[in-house]
Amino acid sequence: GSTGGQHGKGGDILWRWGNPAAYGQGNEDDQVLFGQHDAQFMPNAEGIRISVYNNGIGRPDGNYSTVDHIDVPLDANGGYPDLSDQGIQPQIAAWTYPTAPDFSFYSPNISGYTLLPDGNHLICEGAEGRFFELDSASNLVWEYVNPISNMGPLTQGNNPIQNSVFRVTSVPASHPGLAGRNLEPGDPLELNPIPSECTLDLEDGKAPQTPIVWPNPTCSMLNIGNLNSVIPTKIEILNSTGQTHWTTSATNEITVDVRFWSPGMYVAILQQVHSDARPATSIIIKFLVQ
Structure with missing residues (x-):
């Protein structure tokens, strides 16, 4: 051996x-x-x-x-x-x-x-x-x-x-x-x-709300929810070239009909105004229309 x-x-x-x-x-x-x-x-x-x-x-x-x-x-x-x-x-x-x-x-x-x-x-x-x-x-x-x-x-x-x-x-x-x-x-x-439920940042004694959009991608209806129920959230949606495609303000969940939108990537800018002296907070969410 x-x-x-x-x-x-x-x-x-x-x-x-x-x-x-x-x-x-x-x-x-x-x-x-x-x-x-x-x-x-x-x-x-x-x-x-x-x-x-x-x-x-x-x-x-x-x-x-x-x-x-x-x-x-x-x-x-x-x-x-x-x-x-x-x-x-x-x-x-x-x-x-x-x-x-x-x-x-x-x-x-x-x-x-x-x-x-x-x-x-x-x-x-x-x-x-x-x-x-x-x-x-x-x-x-x-x-x-x-x-x-x-x-x-x-x-x-x-x-x-x-x-x-x-x-x-x-x-x-x-x-x-x-x-x-x-x-x-x-x-x-x-x-x-998806917003983490483990984060706590109190304002006026209430946990803040982070807007969400769903489903993503979508081909018919787009839901925008979890909005501030007291202070309106300004919603602006831009197309892939950066042009404003759709805009509104809301305090409750809304549904947007996107069936006739051109397929592609869009950006939703949701601006929330705080009740104190802090500047407005903008949240940017990308979504796809198929």
Whole structure:
């Protein structure tokens, strides 16, 4: 056999797992990894734990993804034991999410998975541009869908397309590379973001209202709502050349008939006047007429 190296193996393959037919220790029925990505090795009590995003493309029972833990035993010297007469061990993953096939959870390529220090799971469903965190009991903690496509930012509320993400990495706020950097949240990445219900900026004892327009895009009717019910909001809509196309003032939700408008991008400028000495606030919202 080969010599040299930390365990006297001289560059030999020490251990492999996922498709025994490829190395003469099984057949196609024994395959458990299908197009996997982002394998990460971590020490555990008995040896090494490998976490991996198992993309699932080409599974015999259909295409669906899982994230898996594989616990690899090590010998007393910290090396891989000789399992040539036992086949590759272990035969199954120690932990899998989801526990039953979920065909809505699927990314045929890219993607990633990290077991976090606190036992939570950070998962990137790459082709869908979706990443989320599970707690140790597999309960959803949060999720986020990437709003940036190949063509730029997407409009919130539209179905995201071409927004794939290769993988995500968790970086703690205490990381030395973040020292001295501003970690305050910035503006939303998506266009026309839905107003956050977590922001509170009181005026006259009432939470402010942020106008919204929907649906976007539209081909028939455009709704403009969440207006100040006391002080009129001036509404001016500009066409793609910057010319005023339509204007009004309103204190309640209105509906605009755009069936005969030329298709294209429009800009709604909604100007709100405050009850105190502050200058008027203008909110700009882009929308598409199809």
